[in-house]
Amino acid sequence: QSALTQPASVSGSPGQSITISCSGTSSDVGGYNYVSWYQQHPGKAPKLMIYDVSKRPSGVSNRFSGSKSGNTASLTISGLQAEDEADYYCCSYAGSSTLLFGGGTKLTVL
Amino acid sequence: QVQLVESGGGLVKPGGSLRLSCAASGFTFSDFYMSWIRQAPGKGLEWVSHISSSGSTIYYADSVKGRFTISRDNAKNSLYLQMNNLRAEDTAVYYCARGLTYYDILTRRTYYYYYYMDVWGKGTTVTVSS
Numbered sequence: 001q002s003a004l005t006q007p008a009s010v011s012g013s014p015g016q017s018i019t020i021s022c023s024g025t026s027s028d029v030g031g032y033n034y035v036s037w038y039q040q041h042p043g044k045a046p047k048l049m050i051y052d053v054s055k056r057p058s059g060v061s062n063r064f065s066g067s068k069s070g071n072t073a074s075l076t077i078s079g080l081q082a083e084d085e086a087d088y089y090c091c092s093y094a095g096s097s098t099l100l101f102g103g104g105t106k107l108t109v110l
Numbered sequence: 111q112v113q114l115v116e117s118g119g120g121l122v123k124p125g126g127s128l129r130l131s132c133a134a135s136g137f138t139f140s141d142f143y144m145s146w147i148r149q150a151p152g153k154g155l156e157w158v159s160h161i162s163s164s165g166s167t168i169y170y171a172d173s174v175k176g177r178f179t180i181s182r183d184n185a186k187n188s189l190y191l192q193m194n195n196l197r198a199e200d201t202a203v204y205y206c207a208r209g210l211t212y213y214d215i216l217t218r219r220t221y222y223y224y225y226y227m228d229v230w231g232k233g234t235t236v237t238v239s240s
Contacts, residue, residue: 093225098157
């Protein structure tokens with residue numbers, strides 16, 4: 001299984017909105033509504049930001065939202081803030097109780 | 111507070127073995143799915159393995175199947191990863207992580223997920239090199 005495909009980097013200015021895509025196949029992203037997103041700051045452990053495609057765990061800002069269309073999932077961050085600068089990873093259930101992560105996207109807040 | 115602390119990482123030669131441990135605290139460890147996820151230097155995350163709350167159900171990524179063994183001791187609130195026949199490509203930071211739970215108010219049921227991880231440790235570094 002190959003990693004899910006994410007853009008290597010995205011950038012935006014404070015206050016703007018950005019969207020990170022996560023492309024898979026019908027065997028993973030497209031086949032199940034079990035997509036999640038993780039935020040990872042340098043040298044830190046990942047943090048769950050979105051699960052079940054679009055749900056937010058308690059404590060996660062509503063500036064973070066998720067969606068899915070076909071084999072592609074997306075994470076949108078609105079009202080961009082400096083502390084949002086981090087790496088973001090998508091993750092999908094891939095059948096047979098296995099998980100597949102994306103290659104990661106580095107978000108730069110200009 | 112809820113905490114996961116990994117240990118056991120280090121430098122090992124190709125073909126060698128290592129056993130990682132993860133000590134859990136601040137929650138009822140025996141209720142939760144647990145996972146190992148790794149991250150090679152400068153690379154993305156890779157799911158390695160997960161184990162059910164009782165330890166009866168276990169799954170592995172193809173890249174480690176037959177070489178790694180996940181286990182848990184609920185009496186000791188601990189998760190383990192026995193890694194044998196290590197290769198250079200196993201070099202990574204290894205994180206243990208807890209599966210997400212969700213309480214449905216309407217059904218008054220708690221759902222336990224293994225495919226979402228809501229608590230992560232800080233990781234332990236494994237380096238495989240001669």
